[in-house]
Amino acid sequence: MARQDSEILWQLDQVGFGYGDQSVLRDLDLQLEKGHCYGVLGPNGSGKTTLLDLFCGLLVPGTGKLELCGQSLSGWQSRQLARKVALVPQDFVVRFGFSVREVVEMGRHPHLGRFATLTETDHELVDSVMKEMGVDTLADRPVTRLSGGEKQRVAVARALAQDPEVLLLDEATSNLDIYHSLSILGLIRRRVREQGLTVVAALHDLNLAGFFCDQLIFLKKGKLLYQGTVDEVLHPDVIRKVYGVDARVREDGFSGCPQVSYRVPSSEFRVSG
Amino acid sequence: MTGRSGFSAVTGVVLLTLLLTSIVLSATMGYMKVPAGDVLQVILHRLTGAGSELDPVTVAVVTDVRLPRILAAVLVGGVLAVCGTVFQAILLNPLADPYTLGISSGAAFGASLVIVLQVFGLTLPPGLSIPVFAFAGSLGTLFAVLSLASGDRRLSSTSLILSGVIVAAILSAAIGFLKFLADEQVGIIIFWLMGSLSGVSWQNIVVLTPVAFAGLLACMLYGRELNIMATGERAAATLGVNTVQLRWILLVVCSLMTAVCVSVSGIIGFVGLIVPHLLRHLIGPDNRWLIVLSFLGGGLLLLFADTLTRAVLPAEVPIGVLTALIGGPFFCVIFKKRQADGTAGL
Numbered sequence: 001m002a003r004q005d006s007e008i009l010w011q012l013d014q015v016g017f018g019y020g021d022q023s024v025l026r027d028l029d030l031q032l033e034k035g036h037c038y039g040v041l042g043p044n045g046s047g048k049t050t051l052l053d054l055f056c057g058l059l060v061p062g063t064g065k066l067e068l069c070g071q072s073l074s075g076w077q078s079r080q081l082a083r084k085v086a087l088v089p090q091d092f093v094v095r096f097g098f099s100v101r102e103v104v105e106m107g108r109h110p111h112l113g114r115f116a117t118l119t120e121t122d123h124e125l126v127d128s129v130m131k132e133m134g135v136d137t138l139a140d141r142p143v144t145r146l147s148g149g150e151k152q153r154v155a156v157a158r159a160l161a162q163d164p165e166v167l168l169l170d171e172a173t174s175n176l177d178i179y180h181s182l183s184i185l186g187l188i189r190r191r192v193r194e195q196g197l198t199v200v201a202a203l204h205d206l207n208l209a210g211f212f213c214d215q216l217i218f219l220k221k222g223k224l225l226y227q228g229t230v231d232e233v234l235h236p237d238v239i240r241k242v243y244g245v246d247a248r249v250r251e252d253g254f255s256g257c258p259q260v261s262y263r264v265p266s267s268e269f270r271v272s273g
Numbered sequence: 274m275t276g277r278s279g280f281s282a283v284t285g286v287v288l289l290t291l292l293l294t295s296i297v298l299s300a301t302m303g304y305m306k307v308p309a310g311d312v313l314q315v316i317l318h319r320l321t322g323a324g325s326e327l328d329p330v331t332v333a334v335v336t337d338v339r340l341p342r343i344l345a346a347v348l349v350g351g352v353l354a355v356c357g358t359v360f361q362a363i364l365l366n367p368l369a370d371p372y373t374l375g376i377s378s379g380a381a382f383g384a385s386l387v388i389v390l391q392v393f394g395l396t397l398p399p400g401l402s403i404p405v406f407a408f409a410g411s412l413g414t415l416f417a418v419l420s421l422a423s424g425d426r427r428l429s430s431t432s433l434i435l436s437g438v439i440v441a442a443i444l445s446a447a448i449g450f451l452k453f454l455a456d457e458q459v460g461i462i463i464f465w466l467m468g469s470l471s472g473v474s475w476q477n478i479v480v481l482t483p484v485a486f487a488g489l490l491a492c493m494l495y496g497r498e499l500n501i502m503a504t505g506e507r508a509a510a511t512l513g514v515n516t517v518q519l520r521w522i523l524l525v526v527c528s529l530m531t532a533v534c535v536s537v538s539g540i541i542g543f544v545g546l547i548v549p550h551l552l553r554h555l556i557g558p559d560n561r562w563l564i565v566l567s568f569l570g571g572g573l574l575l576l577f578a579d580t581l582t583r584a585v586l587p588a589e590v591p592i593g594v595l596t597a598l599i600g601g602p603f604f605c606v607i608f609k610k611r612q613a614d615g616t617a618g619l
Binding site: 053056057058077078079080081082083085086087089092093094095096097098099102103106107109110112114140155158162 | 498501510
């Protein structure tokens with residue numbers, strides 16, 4: 001895709017957010033473009049989830065300007081926003097025994113009028129995303145009786161049933177085993193390439209970020225430290241500054257992605273004895 | 274899904290048939306036996322104004338004594354079960370019932386206060402009766418609980434339940450004191466607290482019917498949103514469901530429905546807790562079906578209990594006691610079975 005075709009989704013201008021006088025995010029200037037796969041990285045408490053919540057309108061910035069497609073996010077209606085942006089939360093808990101199919105069908109909600117029922121097209125879409133996420137065989141099982149990994153795949157299927165332009169993943173695969181983590185991220189990655197889906201993923205695992213993302217955003221203590229392509233910013237100096245660990249980054253011939261190995265700096269060893 | 278909705282529809286038809294049959298059967302029962310054919314004739318006669326050659330006493334017993342009470346049982350039971358379903362869904366808590374926000378305590382306080390004041394020689398102005406004070410008590414409590422919980426801008430279920438518990442605790446202490454003051458007249462308060470449909474008239478039905486059906490309709494409108502609420506507030510909000518607004522609307526609607534019922538019947542426990550659980554076990558958690566089926570199931574259960582106390586038992590037992598005695602063991606069996614299936618946590 002040629003660079004000049006790129007379309008700006010979110011535009012953040014000096015955005016800040018806090019609870020009471022405790023600030024979580026400060027002076028954020030960012031621009032996110034369509035068709036990319038962004039990784040939001042940073043230590044615990046750096047504001048990753050808060051940033052995603054701002055993106056999908058769950059939180060409203062305390063200061064600064066936040067626009068989506070050139071329109072202030074507060075001007076978006078919640079259903080209109082839900083047709084554009086879907087979120088996969090880290091722990092997807094369903095309180096009553098809805099079947100897998102019923103939960104995935106909920107993803108169609110923002111597309112349906114109050115009295116409308118699912119059309120043939122809706123059912124086809126629901127079937128195809130369930131198949132894509134490998135939960136079609138579980139369709140009639142209650143979600144309350146699924147394993148953590150299965151539940152998470154249902155959550156992704158539901159988000160895809162929303163037919164969004166943007167998918168926000170909040171540590172969405174951190175409870176999954178390697179196989180499911182890689183295969184789900186791979187499938188999402190393919191949608192980015194083939195259908196121009198945009199993804200913003202809060203991640204802990206730098207290696208997963210190297211595999212999955214093309215753009216990385218590093219946060220620390222609510223401030224933006226680095227933003228750039230994986231090649232530009234997945235760098236030992238950056239990792240040291242953000243996480244306080246020594247790291248080595250090398251192009252891995254086996255996975256075809258940059259891979260990071262770490263150790264706690266030797267000075268730290270002395271401190272902790 | 275299609276299988277499940279098909280089954281829900283069948284369950285609905287079965288419940289409706291059972292309910293209509295029970296209404297007729299219940300009207301045949303009582304001190305004076307009336308054949309079912311005569312009951313149908315009386316109903317037809319009243320609905321169409323067609324002539325009837327029945328004994329006027331039979332007509333009077335069926336239309337003026339039994340039918341209002343039967344309809345009240347159906348409406349009150351239905352409303353309590355619907356409100357229980359909705360409360361469990363919006364508060365994401367299987368223990369919630371229509372009284373979780375303190376409606377029952379408020380009504381009980383209003384009613385007890387008037388009863389005690391009557392003991393001390395107060396005469397009520399005409400047009401005001403115990404139900405009016407019970408209703409006022411419910412509204413006051415609802416207002417107190419919601420204003421206490423609304424400090425939490427997200428109106429989380431924890432804030433709501435906690436506010437309800439606190440206000441109810443204060444009120445139940447006050448009710449205890451009123452009972453103490455009532456001294457020998459305490460029986461009137463206790464009988465009211467345990468609920469009874471014995472004094473119901475057509476005037477009550479005229480109030481109850483529109484409230485029940487308007488409320489039922491309002492709840493049914495939000496069935497799909499209620500389902501989505503079950504996946505958590507954050508997930509629901511990103512699907513375009515305004516969770517705070519939904520909670521406000523449905524809490525107020527259901528509390529008003531419950532308050533009207535309680536003012537007519539006194540406090541009838543358990544229907545609102547148990548019927549949603551039984552039906553969820555039977556047809557699954559889809560609120561689009563559950564709400565309307567709860568109405569039928571709740572109506573059926575309360576009609577059964579009320580007919581038992583009215584026509585079968587040698588003396589009138591408070592209906593709240595009966596609903597718990599009938600529903601409780603039934604619930605225990607289901608609960609045990611679900612534990613064995615590993616689905617007890619819902």
